[in-house]
Amino acid sequence: MRRAFFRKNDIILLAALLIVGIAASFVIARPKKSAGDNASVLVMIAGREKARYPLNEDADYTIHADGRIEDGLGSEGDYNIIRIENNKVDMIESDCRSQICVHHKPISKQGETIICLPHRVVISIESGQGGGYDTIAQ
Amino acid sequence: MTRSRNRISTQEIALLALLTTLALMFSYIESLLPAPGPPGVKLGIANIVIVLILFRMSATEAAAVNLLRVLLAGLLFTGLSGALYSAAGAFLSLAGMILLKKTRKFSMVGVSMAGGVLHNLGQLIVAALLVGQRSVFAYFPILIFSGIASGILAGIIATLVDMKIPARYFKRHRHQQI
């Protein structure tokens, strides 16, 4: 007895899922606005804002999953190291299992994020307008 | 004796134990493989077993095996956060597959495909909750596509296995009921 793998309804379901996937890709890939001159790098751990750094000042920071952040390169505990350079942020090192965050390309546009799920760390770019911290720091 | 049909037989318990072990083995193999992409992208080979049980036995039995698989995998190799991810994925996926199966309009491949997508969606929701950010949903498209691919693969394997296994291994003692 031969049996077809796909029935007509399976194909309809497949088409519907593909359409949802493609539509979502377009929404996510839409061109991002440039972040402007006073853009900042927002560091969030487990949903809490932990730090905010200017995007135009080159520096390295080591973010620990327990909430501590130190300047420069650290390595103990669950950590993520970010490098701010040439108005871009990159996750250059982490001891997380998946290493997806490390492979992510550097970000520079408003709303872009690098996420390290195992450590619950989110790095994102916020545009300068209305961002109070920068103006106060200057 | 129609009443005996509702009682679970020793043979059936043995079969379910065997299938749970098989599903657990598949979960173990997956936990050894490096994560091929963003969170939630998994081969989903354990779903082969779940789909087979769903079609050959019943939703209750599929749910029981799935629950045991997630619990045991959490205890043995994925840990608490891993178990949280797989539980969310496993139960969203199972609920969807049971509903689709009930319509009788979809084959094993169609049901498994929906299961694969829902499995990834469940994991994504847990990820968004854990990280506390909606930006995790940037992974949404890739998780849909990988869910479709892994679901179809699992569904095709389940169909092939289903054609090879004699029906009597899954049936509840039909020969004794006569």
Ligand SMILES: [Zn+2]
């Ligand atoms: Zn990471």
